[in-house]
Each structure stands twice: as C-alpha cells, then as structure tokens.
C-alpha cells in the first residue's frame with residue numbers, strides 16, 4: 001500500500017505541476033479550452049491525491065495525519081479542495097491559476113519530509129486526533145485560498161481594464177466578498193480545530209489549555225482573523241485594507257504551522 | 272457629551288474590542304516567544320542580564336498569568352458584556368424589521384431584474400420561504416420573503432460563548448486543584464490534602480514489537496476522605512482514557528522505573544523500601560546517610576563515550592545508577608548491576624525487583640464544563656454569523672403587470688445580488704421546472 005502511495009504521490013506532484021503550467025499558458029495565450037484542461041487536470045490530481053491519502057491511511061493502519069509529511073500533503077490536499085470548491089462555486093478559473101503555485105510549493109515541501117511510517121505514541125491514539133487535524137486542514141486550506149484571493153485583489157488594480165484578465169477576474173466588490181467567504185470558512189474551521197484540540201488535550205493531558213506555543217499561535221491566528229471580521233464591519237475597511245489584513249493573517253497561519261515547530265519548543269513538536 | 276459618557280461609550284465600543292484583541296494577540300506573541308517559567312539565571316544566560324531583568328520586571332517569564340494579561344482579559348470581558356447588553360434591543364429590532372416588508376419596500380435599492388411575468392418561481396430557486404403579499408406606499412402589489420434571520424444572532428451568541436469560555440477558564444484557573452500521585456502496584460498514597468487515598472492495583476506498559484509503547488494502563492482504587500477503611504471506587508485509566516471518581520479526574524500521565532532497595536547492617540537485614548528512580552532512601556538508623564537511586568537502565572550498555580545507556584526498554588540487563596550522600600555531601604556515584612552489592616562501612620545495599628511505577632495526575636476543575644459550553648456556544652454563534660446570512664427578496668408589480676425583482680443581504684452583499692440575478696435569468700431561460708442548483712449558497 002505504501003508503495004502505491006509513493007507512486008501516486010509522484011504522479012500527483014506531476015499533475016499539480018502540469019496543471020500549474022496549463023493555467024499559466026491559459027493566461028499567456030488567453031484561450032478558454034486551456035483553462036478547462038487546467039481545471040480538469042487539477043481535479044484529476046486532486047482525485048489521485050485523495051487516493052494516495054487513502055492508501056497511506058490503509059498502509060499505516062490509521063489516519064494519515066500525524067507527522068510533518070502527512071500534515072503537509074494533507075495541507076496541499078485541503079488547499080486544493082477549497083480552491084476547487086471556490087473555482088466552481090464562483091466560476092473563478094483564474095483563482096486556480098494563482099493557487100496552483102502555492103499548492104505545488106506545499107506539496108513540494110511535503111516531498112522533502114521523511115515519509116517513514118512511525119507508530120503513534122499513546123497520547124496521539126485518539127479519535128479526537130482525526131477531528132482536530134481534519135478540521136485544521138480545511139481551515140488552513142481556506143486561509144490559503146483567502147491569501148491567494150488577497151494577492152489577486154492587490155494585483156487587480158494593475159490589470160488593464162477591458163482586457164482578458166479583467167474579464168476573468170471578478171470586480172473588486174465581488175472579489176472582496178469571496179475573500180470574506182474564504183476567511184469565514186477558515187475561521188469557522190479553525191474554531192472547530194481549537195475546540196476539538198482542547199477537548200482532546202483535556203482527555204490526554206488533563207488540561208484543555210496550557211499555553212503551549214502551538215496552542216498560543218493558533219489563538220493568535222484566530223484573534224487576527226476575528227479582528228479582520230470586526231474591521232470589515234467598519235466603514236473603509238473592506239477591499240484593499242481587508243486584503244492586506246487577510247494576507248498578514250496567512251503569515252500567522254504559516255508561522256503556527258511551520259515556525260512554531262522549528263523555532264519554539266512545545267508538546268506539539270511531532271506535528 | 273460628558274467625559275464619563277464618552278468613556279462609557281468607548282468601553283462598550285467595537286473599536287475598543289478591536290484594540291483589546293490586537294493587544295491580546297501581541298501579549299500572546301510575547302508569551303510564546305519568551306520561554307516561560309525560567310529563573311533570572313536562565314534568562315541571563317540565554318539573553319543578557321539586562322534583558323533578564325526586564326523579562327522579570329514585565330513578568331514575561333509567566334506572561335499568561337501576569338497581572339497585565341489578566342487585566343486585558345478582564346477588559347475584554349467587560350467590553351463584551353457591555354456591548355452584548357447594549358446591543359440587545361437593537362438586535363431584536365433588527366430581527367423584527369427584517370421580517371417586515373414595508374422597510375424593504377421603502378429601500379432605495381435598485382431593481383436586480385425587470386419584466387418578470389411571475390416572480391414566485393424565482394423565490395423558490397433562491398430557497399426563500401413562500402413570499403407574503405404586501406403593497407408599496409403608492410399602492411402597487413408586492414411580494415416579500417426574508418430568510419436566515421437567525422443569522423442576526425450569530426455574533427451575539429458567539430460573544431456570549433466567548434464570555435462563558437473566558438469565565439470558565441478563569442474560574443477554573445483560580446479554583447482548580449491538581450495533584451500528582453505515583454507508585455507501584457500495591458502501594459496506596461494520599462491524594463494531596465483531599466484526605467482521599469489512591470491505591471494502585473496494577474500497572475501495565477504494552478510494548479509493540481519494535482519496543483515502542485502502545486499504551487500505559489493503570490488499575491486504581493480511590494477511597495474517600497474516610498480513608499482506606501471505607502468503600503473505594505475502582506477504575507482503569509490509560510492515556511486518553513481518564514476516569515472520574517469522587518469529583519476528581521484521574522489521568523495516566525507518565526511512568527518510570529522503581530526498584531526495591533534493601534539495606535543490611537553487618538549482614539542483618541535492616542530495611543527494604545520501594546524507591547522510584549530520582550528518589551532517595553535514608554538509612555533507617557543513620558539518617559545522615561542517604562542512598563539516591565538516580566536512574567535505571569533495563570538493558571544496560573556502555574556507550575562509546577563511556578556513558579551508561581539502555582539498549583531497549585526490556586529487562587535484559589538491569590543496572591542501577593546510584594549516588595551516596597553523607598550529611599548532604601555526595602561521597603560516591605556508580606552503576607550497580609542486579610547481582611552486585613554496594614558496601615558502605617557496616618552497611619550493604621542491593622537493588623532488586625525493578626518495576627514500572629505509574630504517575631497518576633489527579634485534577635479537580637468544576638468549571639471545565641462551563642468552558643466547554645462556552646466553546647460550543649462560540650462555535651454555534653460563528654456558524655450562525657458566518658453561514659446563516661440573513662437575506663430578503665421582494666418583487667414589485669409594475670404598471671404593465673410584470674414584476675421587478677429586488678434583493679438584499681447585509682453580509683451576502685455582491686454575491687447574494689448576483690445569485691438573485693442568476694436565479695431571475697435562469698427562470699427566464701428555463702421557466703417553471705428549471706433546475707434548482709443555482710439557488711445554492
């Protein structure tokens with residue numbers, strides 16, 4: 001099974017890479033059918049990615065959500081999932097083009113991690129782990145999409161009016177609204193992540209909140225996006241400022257994900 | 272406006288909330304960047320003496336329990352409480368107004384679609400409830416429907432949840448009791464100052480084939496304040512499966528090695544005690560003399576650097592690292608194998624029967640359920656605030672009998688208007704039994 005996963009993982013990386021190239025070609029040569037091909041390829045890559053994760057789950061005899069490699073590949077999967085949902089829901093192909101490099105970067109990061117399947121320490125053997133990490137994957141995916149949307153928003157002003165890209169990117173108001181939807185999704189799931197994590201910590205360690213750096217940083221991220229929501233209600237804070245804020249929020253997400261593990265000590269050092 | 276009124280308004284404002292949240296995030300960042308709970312010497316070594324003094328002065332060594340952190344949290348609670356109470360009437364009004372066609376019909380919003388012969392199917396496509404008949408101020412027929420009014424309450428419920436969460440956490444921090452009890456099977460130990468006693472009946476470490484630990488399991492019996500004479504309650508606790516007894520929660524926390532240390536004086540047995548690694552034993556008739564059981568190696572090997580180590584977790588070649596203290600001065604330290612004896616003047620010391628002890632963490636926090644409730648309410652509130660977006664749609668009949676269609680959603684904004692537009696278009700191109708997919712969101 002793990003052998004199959006290995007092969008699938010390589011194919012998935014190639015598929016994501018090819019989809020990215022197709023997306024770029026679409027923007028370069030401005031032909032609709034290429035966009036369709038890019039989206040289809042990304043969908044195919046996503047399907048194979050799902051199969052790869054299932055294989056790893058079966059091969060390891062547990063949910064594949066417990067070390068840096070597994071979480072990184074799941075992060076790419078979550079980002080791809082949320083991206084595709086937004087591409088179809090808001091008929092926004094160009095989002096796929098901007099998200100593709102980020103997805104590729106994250107799966108590339110996964111490829112650099114050790115793929116060894118290690119047995120779990122007792123504290124990790126809990127059903128809450130599944131809820132905790134799977135909600136985190138959706139949250140991170142949604143924040144990733146909101147980051148990509150912010151970048152698009154900030155670049156939007158430089159796009160020639162009436163041109164090809166102008167036609168394919170929603171207007172500022174709609175872009176802002178879509179970005180709000182992605183932050184909403186992310187914040188909701190981050191809340192689920194923190195609450196399920198707290199319930200699990202209470203069962204495993206006897207303390208539902210102990211200010212461990214990963215916990216603290218997920219709280220900081222949560223607060224940053226809560227501020228984003230409040231600022232949006234205030235006049236003058238939609239649009240550009242909100243986009244900048246959402247991009248900063250994603251830096252917190254990435255710090256929570258990678259920075260905390262590499263720079264700060266704590267009980268989350270395994271994931 | 273008087274100064275007091277101004278302050279009052281500020282304290283209950285969302286602007287203050289945003290400032291507090293930003294300060295809280297900064298405080299958390301500081302607390303996570305500075306390693307917590309160390310002393311002056313540690314910080315001085317890590318940073319500089321000046322920085323160390325600053326860290327201690329600002330209480331950054333225990334940021335999350337510092338007076339300023341508690342102050343920020345308290346302000347946040349006051350702010351949330353005031354804002355929730357003060358906004359309640361407005362919220363009720365807004366919820367009521369959203370169901371009232373007159374307010375919508377007076378709104379200056381432009382029409383999203385015109386020339387519809389029958390708007391009702393569009394309402395259905397948008398998953399709106401059946402529209403009610405109404406009329407505009409100038410007497411034209413109108414249809415109106417509002418949905419998702421529960422969404423107005425999302426933020427309010429979310430704020431209430433956060434308040435309960437902070438209250439539950441804060442009260443828990445102030446009142447909770449925590450104890451650590453450890454021992455080997457057969458031993459009974461008092462649980463702190465509760466008067467209760469914990470007896471360890473059995474303890475197992477399940478190893479996998481590759482020597483990694485699969486699970487730690489302890490069978491325990493707890494006796495109430497009347498002691499071991501009374502009736503006890505038994506439970507099995509393992510990692511991730513705590514037990515609740517006598518209003519306390521028992522967690523299998525960690526484990527280590529213990530051994531039986533026997534002391535003989537001139538060949539006659541003097542004393543025998545179970546000692547956990549890290550603890551010491553005072554010789555019964557010579558308390559100036561202490562034997563410390565420093566560490567245990569179940570599968571003893573000497574590393575190339577001449578350091579003692581263990582090759583596995585299995586009891587293949589047990590060895591004990593000990594040190595001897597006389598009047599609190601260390602006079603010797605070495606490794607003793609299972610069949611060896613340590614001789615100090617008239618005394619001989621042996622280590623035997625290595626076994627795992629278990630550390631059971633005992634915790635009593637009556638406010639955990641309150642914090643949990645707060646967390647669940649926060650989740651529910653967020654779900655309502657972010658995913659149940661209030662929206663209204665209305666149609667007005669024009670002079671020629673056709674209808675114009677309007678729609679508004681405070682948070683759905685551009686996306687909702689587009690949906691209304693799309694639904695109207697879909698109804699034009701494929702009237703009546705058109706597919707309903709476009710009505711999603």
Ligand code: HEM
Pocket residue numbers: 223226229230232233283284285288292347350351354355423425426429430433653656657682
């Ligand atoms: C960590 C703390 C907080 C969180 C997570 C939070 C969450 C939220 C959410 C999700 C919304 C809805 C936003 C939207 O619909 O886009 C909201 C709105 C709001 N919040 Fe907070 N909030 C927090 C603290 C506060 C505090 C301390 C105040 C105190 C005044 C406050 C005042 C408001 C107000 C006035 C609204 C507007 C409500 C509306 O328009 O319906 N929030 N908050």
